[in-house]
Amino acid sequence: MRRSRRAKLQVFRAVTFVLLGAFFLLPIWFMFEFSTRGVGENSPRTLDAWKAIGTYPDLVAGIVASLQLAVITSVGILVVLVPTMVWVRLRLPRLRRVIESISLLPLTIPAIVLVVGFSPMYQWMGNNFSDSILTLSLAYAVLVLPYAYRALDAGLAAIDVKTLSEAARSLGAGWPTVMWRVIVPNISSALLNAGLLSVALVLGEYTIANNLLYPNLQVEIVSLARTNAAVSIAVAVASLLFAFLLLVALSFVGGQRGGRRRNRERLVQTFARDFSGGTR
Amino acid sequence: MNWRYRIRGIGVAVAALLIVGACGSTGGGGTASCSSAKTATSIADCGGMDGLVAAAKAEGKLNVIALPRDWANYGAVLDGFAAKYPAIKITSDNPTGSSQDEVNAVQQLGNSSRAPDVLDIGMSVALANLPLFAPYKVATWNDILANQKEPTGLWFQDYGGYMSIGYDSSKVPAVTSVQDLLGSAFRSKVALNGDPTKANAALNGVMMASLANGGSVDDISKGVDFFHQLKVKGNFVPVQATTATVKNGTTPVVFDWDYLSASHGTDVPTWKIFVPSNAILLDYYAQAVSKTAPHPAAARLWEEYLYSDEGQNLWLKGLARPVRMAAMQASGKIDAAAAAKLPAASGTPIRLSADQATAAKAYLAAHWAAAIS
Amino acid sequence: MTAAGIPAITGVGRPTVGGRRLSLDWVGAVPFLGYVAIFLFLPTLIIVAGAFASEGGLTLSNFANLSRPYIVTAIVQSVILSAVTAAAGAVLGALLTYAIATGNPRGTFRRVVTSACGVLAQFGGVTLAFAFIAAIGPASALYVYLSQHHLDYYASGVWLYDLRGLELVYLYFQIPLMVLIFLPAVDGIKPQWREATESLGGGTWHYWRHVAGPLLAPAFLGSTLLLFANSLSAYATAAALINQGGPILPLQISNAITSEVGLHEPGFAKAQAVVLIVIVALVSVLYAVLQRRTARWLQ
Numbered sequence: 001m002r003r004s005r006r007a008k009l010q011v012f013r014a015v016t017f018v019l020l021g022a023f024f025l026l027p028i029w030f031m032f033e034f035s036t037r038g039v040g041e042n043s044p045r046t047l048d049a050w051k052a053i054g055t056y057p058d059l060v061a062g063i064v065a066s067l068q069l070a071v072i073t074s075v076g077i078l079v080v081l082v083p084t085m086v087w088v089r090l091r092l093p094r095l096r097r098v099i100e101s102i103s104l105l106p107l108t109i110p111a112i113v114l115v116v117g118f119s120p121m122y123q124w125m126g127n128n129f130s131d132s133i134l135t136l137s138l139a140y141a142v143l144v145l146p147y148a149y150r151a152l153d154a155g156l157a158a159i160d161v162k163t164l165s166e167a168a169r170s171l172g173a174g175w176p177t178v179m180w181r182v183i184v185p186n187i188s189s190a191l192l193n194a195g196l197l198s199v200a201l202v203l204g205e206y207t208i209a210n211n212l213l214y215p216n217l218q219v220e221i222v223s224l225a226r227t228n229a230a231v232s233i234a235v236a237v238a239s240l241l242f243a244f245l246l247l248v249a250l251s252f253v254g255g256q257r258g259g260r261r262r263n264r265e266r267l268v269q270t271f272a273r274d275f276s277g278g279t280r
Numbered sequence: 281m282n283w284r285y286r287i288r289g290i291g292v293a294v295a296a297l298l299i300v301g302a303c304g305s306t307g308g309g310g311t312a313s314c315s316s317a318k319t320a321t322s323i324a325d326c327g328g329m330d331g332l333v334a335a336a337k338a339e340g341k342l343n344v345i346a347l348p349r350d351w352a353n354y355g356a357v358l359d360g361f362a363a364k365y366p367a368i369k370i371t372s373d374n375p376t377g378s379s380q381d382e383v384n385a386v387q388q389l390g391n392s393s394r395a396p397d398v399l400d401i402g403m404s405v406a407l408a409n410l411p412l413f414a415p416y417k418v419a420t421w422n423d424i425l426a427n428q429k430e431p432t433g434l435w436f437q438d439y440g441g442y443m444s445i446g447y448d449s450s451k452v453p454a455v456t457s458v459q460d461l462l463g464s465a466f467r468s469k470v471a472l473n474g475d476p477t478k479a480n481a482a483l484n485g486v487m488m489a490s491l492a493n494g495g496s497v498d499d500i501s502k503g504v505d506f507f508h509q510l511k512v513k514g515n516f517v518p519v520q521a522t523t524a525t526v527k528n529g530t531t532p533v534v535f536d537w538d539y540l541s542a543s544h545g546t547d548v549p550t551w552k553i554f555v556p557s558n559a560i561l562l563d564y565y566a567q568a569v570s571k572t573a574p575h576p577a578a579a580r581l582w583e584e585y586l587y588s589d590e591g592q593n594l595w596l597k598g599l600a601r602p603v604r605m606a607a608m609q610a611s612g613k614i615d616a617a618a619a620a621k622l623p624a625a626s627g628t629p630i631r632l633s634a635d636q637a638t639a640a641k642a643y644l645a646a647h648w649a650a651a652i653s
Numbered sequence: 654m655t656a657a658g659i660p661a662i663t664g665v666g667r668p669t670v671g672g673r674r675l676s677l678d679w680v681g682a683v684p685f686l687g688y689v690a691i692f693l694f695l696p697t698l699i700i701v702a703g704a705f706a707s708e709g710g711l712t713l714s715n716f717a718n719l720s721r722p723y724i725v726t727a728i729v730q731s732v733i734l735s736a737v738t739a740a741a742g743a744v745l746g747a748l749l750t751y752a753i754a755t756g757n758p759r760g761t762f763r764r765v766v767t768s769a770c771g772v773l774a775q776f777g778g779v780t781l782a783f784a785f786i787a788a789i790g791p792a793s794a795l796y797v798y799l800s801q802h803h804l805d806y807y808a809s810g811v812w813l814y815d816l817r818g819l820e821l822v823y824l825y826f827q828i829p830l831m832v833l834i835f836l837p838a839v840d841g842i843k844p845q846w847r848e849a850t851e852s853l854g855g856g857t858w859h860y861w862r863h864v865a866g867p868l869l870a871p872a873f874l875g876s877t878l879l880l881f882a883n884s885l886s887a888y889a890t891a892a893a894l895i896n897q898g899g900p901i902l903p904l905q906i907s908n909a910i911t912s913e914v915g916l917h918e919p920g921f922a923k924a925q926a927v928v929l930i931v932i933v934a935l936v937s938v939l940y941a942v943l944q945r946r947t948a949r950w951l952q
Contacts, residue, residue, distance in 0.1 A: 009755060016752040017766075018826065020745070024773055027781075030788035030795065036703035080685055095682055102689055108937050109697060109930060116926040119388070119694025119910055120703075126392035132633075142692045147802030173834045206778050206889035211910050213385055213394075215373070218779045222893055225783065226376040226522040227348070233787055235781040237762070247772045278681070447822040464656040466805040468791065473898050514810035517791070518897040528792035649723050653815070 020243065030242070035234035049230035050238075052166055056228075058234065065133045067146045069216065072137040074198035078191060080141070085152055087181055089161045103149035106142055111207040122212050133214045142204050147201070148194040155190020159183075166278030196250045200243040281443040284363045310429050317577035321433060323416045323584065324489060326577070329419075331381065332584065335577035337367040342578040344345075344370060345385055346377035350523055352439055353598025360594060361585050368578055376522060378479035379405040385572050386412050397579035402480020406566045413568040416580055418587040422606035428564060437598040438586060439539075440564030442625050443488040446541030448532040456471035458492035458506070460554050460588045466515055468536075470605040471521040471531035472477050472507075473540070476644045484563050485535030486631065487640055491559035497632055500640040502645070508651040518652065521548065538623040539599040555625050562629035589613045599623065700930075704923040711856070715924035719811045724905060728928065731902040734816060736883035738823040742884075743877040745824070745830020749838075753832065754839040770829035778889030785822050786894075790812060816900055819891055827880050834879060838872035869907040873942030885929065902929055 036045045053061060088095050104112070118139055125135060161183065168182045184191065206218035215223075217239060225232035317326060317335050326332040336342075342361075349355030367394040373394075374381060379401035399406075399413075415433035428435040449453055453465050455574075463472050476482035476606055479561035479599075490503030510516040519525055521534040527547045533540065538553055545551040567586065573579045585591050592602035599622060608614040632640070675943075705711050718724070756763050789795055790813055799806065812818050842865055850860045888903040899905045902925060909922035 013752040013755065016748055020749055024769075024825070024829075025783035027788040031784045033794055034792075035788035080688060084682055084685040087678070091676075092682060095679075098687070099682070102693070103686065105693060109693075110888070110903075110933060110936055112698065112886065112888040113929055114693075114696050114908055116906060116922050117699040118785065119922075120699060121389065123390055123392075126394070129391055130684050131389075131394050138692055141688070141756040145693075147688075197482040200775065204775070204778055204780065206892070210889075211907055212375075212387055213911075218889040220887070221783075222779055223374065223376055225524060226520065227350075227524055229528055229792070231522040236783045240780045240784075243775070244772055247775070248768065255704065266877055270784060381911075388911060467805070468811045472897075477898075511810065514808060517811045518814045518895070519811070520896045525792075530791045648724070649900075650896055653726070653900055 011104055028237075031233055031237045031240075035230050036251070037230060049228075049234040051189065052228075052231050053235055056224060056231065058215065059220045059231075060216045060222055061236075062207060062215050063067075065215070066217035068134060069137050069140060070199040070202040072134060073140040073144055073202050074148075074195040076137060077141045077144050077198055078152075078194060079150055079153055081145075081194075082184070082187075082191070085149075085156055086161055086165070086179065089156060090165060092223050100149070100153075105146075105147050107146050111205075112211075115140070115208045115211045118212060120206065121185055123136060133209075133216065136209060136212070136214055137202075139208050140198075140205060140214075143205065144198040144201055147197045151194040151197060152187065155187035155193070158190075159186045193250055196246045200246045203239055291565075295596070317580060318573075319416070320576070320580060321415050322421075323419050323580075326580070329572050329584070330554075330579050332577060333365070336575075336581040337365065339575040339578045340367060340369060341575050342368050342370045342582055343373065343395065343397045343574065344582070345373045345381045345399070346355055346375065346379070347372055347400065348375045348523075348579050350540075351598070352539050352595050352600035357586070357594045359592060360590060361582065364585070368581070376520075378474050380478035383409050383412065386572065390427045391572055391574070393574045395572055396570055396576055397573040399570060399580055400438065400565055401567055401568065402483065403437075403563065403632065403634065404483060404639075404641040405480065407634050407638055407643070408567060410434050412430065412571055414459060414571040414573070414576070415585060416569045418583050420604060420607075423587075423604040425603075425606075428603055432525045433565040435568045437564035437603045438567045439595045439602050440562055441537040441539040441600050442623065443484045443559075443561040444536065444538040444542055444631065445554045445556075445561070446526075446534045446536055446622070447552055447554065448526075448548050448550055449552045450528070451529070451532040454552070455533070458489055458559065461515060462509055462513060464513075466533060469517055469519055469531070470533045470542070471525070471535070473521045473534065473536045475520070475648075477641070477648050480563070480565065481537055481540070482641060483637075483644065484537075484561055486644065488535065488556070488559050488561045491561060491630065492556045495638045497637065498628060500643050504644070504647050504651045506603050509624075511652045516652065524552075537600075542599045553623060555623070556639045557627050560625050560629045561626050562625075562631055564601075593618065697930075698751075700923045704748045704920050705928045706920045707918065712920075713919065715920035718918065718921055719924055719928065723899070724925065727899060727902045727905045729752055730816060730900050734819060734823070734901060737883045737912055738827050738884045739821050739877050739880035740823055741820075742827025742831050742880045743873065746828045746876075746880075747835060749828060750832050750835045750839050754836060754842075758840070761836065762950060767832070768880065770832045774826050774829040774833055777887065779893040781822060781825055781889050781924075782893035785813065785818070785825075814894055818894060819901075821891055823884050823887065827884065830883060831876055831880060834876045835872060838876075841874070871943045871946045875940050878936050878943070880934045880942045885936075886933060 026132045035049045036047060038044050038046045038048075084099070088099055089149050110198075122135070125131070129135075156170075164182055165178050165184065173182070203217060205216065206222070208217040209219050217235075221232050221239075226237070285470045309509030317339075318331075323329060323332055326335060334392075344358075347354045347358065349358070358370055362368070373385070373396065377385075382396060382399045382401055383405055386399065387395050388429075410430075413434045415430075417433040420434070421429070421433070421436075422437055445455055445458070445461070452469060453460075455461065468605075472485045472491045473479060473481040486503035486507060487497070487500050488498045488503070489506040490579065492507050493502040511518075514554060517531055519530055521531040521536060523544065525531040526534065526544045534544075536544075538555065541551070541553045545553075549617075567583060569576075569579045569583060587604065588610060588611070591614075592604050592608060594616040595602045596605070596615050601622065602608070605614065605619075610620075704715055705713065719728075726754065751761055753766055774782055787793055791807060791811055796807065807813075813821075846864055849862055850864055855863070886903065891901055891904055892907065895904065899908050905923045906922055906929065909925060
């Protein structure tokens, strides 16, 4: 490459990274700034807003509910998907395309549309069954499905499921043992990926909870913002940091088993590309 | 032989006692119970206050909705009720919701145990949703004027105030008329308390602007035009004005009830309230008991509390005008100190009738979105 | 059959019909299919069927009601908003992608930036709205500082809380999304093509106009389409930012679900939802077509 062209390229790169970097990092910085403001002009930074989080019972209830939902949804989707995907790989290979297409469907049907269909279903459920906020996990599992499927598919593709399971069976293992003691340990990083993605998505979910009138974390944040903006932004920052840490953990865990950097990068790209539909 | 007669006699007596006892326990005399609070239309149907309290305590819960703690001193009202009846746990949903949100929750949550028990809504929303309410007349029913209640008890007004313009005098010049707000000093500063197609406070804000700009109670269009002008000039902030936005300066000028504006003064010491002399708009909110209330006895007990002297005086402390004010002043039960602090209005207040409120809502539904987009 | 030719272990004692063993293997897929049937297909069915229902019976009135001015405005504004954010996101994202792709492919910087894009593409909804309110809103440190120095950028109105604000805020997740889906295509450009162009006497302009441009065009267009669909379906960010009216389709759908209108016209929200699905589905199909074209030469 000629020197002048290289120089121009480097200038272009520097300008692009600085400008866009500022665009992306400044709002996060300002959230910190807003949530640590003291009362009155020129007063010192304070963590009062952060400490006050615990004094809002509705907010704390929302945090607890969202955490419970995150755990239930991620465990639930794994419990349903892993055996199904293994079984399909072993016994129903023709169903594989079908299952893959089904799991990609929630990407084409946005959450705001799904919730229109959920509304009468949840009304019926509330009257006849249970109106606990934890029933939202059934809806969330649908939202999480594409990402969990992708993560697990990548993990299962990396190991030879057929050989492993047949070897275990021929040694006398029953199906539960095959699943729990043979397959699962081998796809542990994929399981963790799927789980972390699910947790991050559920914590950031607003659309379905708001339109079904359930007070989850994000709904409570919006409600609180009308009374006390600083505390709501503090919680928003906290939930963002938490999700961020989860996804950073994901990008490190993702390449553990036989993964090279490119594999890891491709995984992150694939998840995040599809994942962007989750919270908006 | 004597002892045989005696045993028979005792047996008859015992049998008689048992029968009488059985009869008595199936709703005869003794302490009455609120066996069907769902259809009780007054406290008498529930066996008096004691029966109602017992039934409410048995239910153990109360769901309220859209009651901010700093709205007309609702915080103290909720605390007062909780202190008086500790067995009843209050769940306060969506505190910053609008009147329309309350009605939506009733419709969407149906028979679920999360549904709201009682509603505190604007008149236009109340009038549009009569089928959702259960008729109930509180013990102090007769103290409410006839034009402030529905004859069978479907809705009854609770407290009211004047629509005002509250402003931070350190950020904007003094407001002497509604038209002042079109000036360049008010760039990006003027807000409403919500969306007028959903929230009563905002609807009345637009109506007050209409009255001040040559409109009338039958014609809210001048108000919609005024806000369109505000938007065009860049003075309108499309944010719901709340305690938070007033505090952090996002909305230094707010069309809001005088009692709400007064509470903003605690956060912003330079807050002032202006009620235009040519547009003194007085409006009351209304209470209603939901027909599908999951806790009907608790709902009715809540209403009794709100309309007791204690409840009414707590609203008065929040600088709102309780509906029984005239009757309480006559009986001397009014909290005189709080009454003295009420914001004064110089002139004859204008009230919206039921039809006018409905017409205003319809006009807004058709024209508001286009006016401020 | 395994590689060793030993038959795979199958269950014993299954019922036979006419000599052939009835496979019960499909039972294993029932939990998943059952769950998906109830929580994915049933809501969709409710929406599609319900869009044709009204209090009287089958009707097309819900779709006819879509011609109401505020709905038409919402649909038009949604499409415009999505188009603007897709175009801007695509262009800025492509520039960023090129900047990333021309760096060291195995370097740490690239890994950090792509991971960051992965995180940012999912940072949406309520938290994003509040981040922008804190950053450039009327109460933000930035605005207070600038307006004190006579740089009042809200001079013509607080645009953050209406469509113009949405356009800016949506870019926050559109640009990283563009990077993530466009990067594989840009990575596929071989340096030999540039050298070949130069050795044949072509310059930078020639290279982009006749070599790299046409090759990247399908991927670029496909990515733009995906950004469009992404923006069209977004709800949470708009709900957190916009307080007055419902200027875009997802907000109108939400109004219709929860407002009394939706109950006297139970199919209205569903009709609007159908419109949204149809647009998104069309865009997804176009994207799939373009993807296949791109994949062909990427190998």
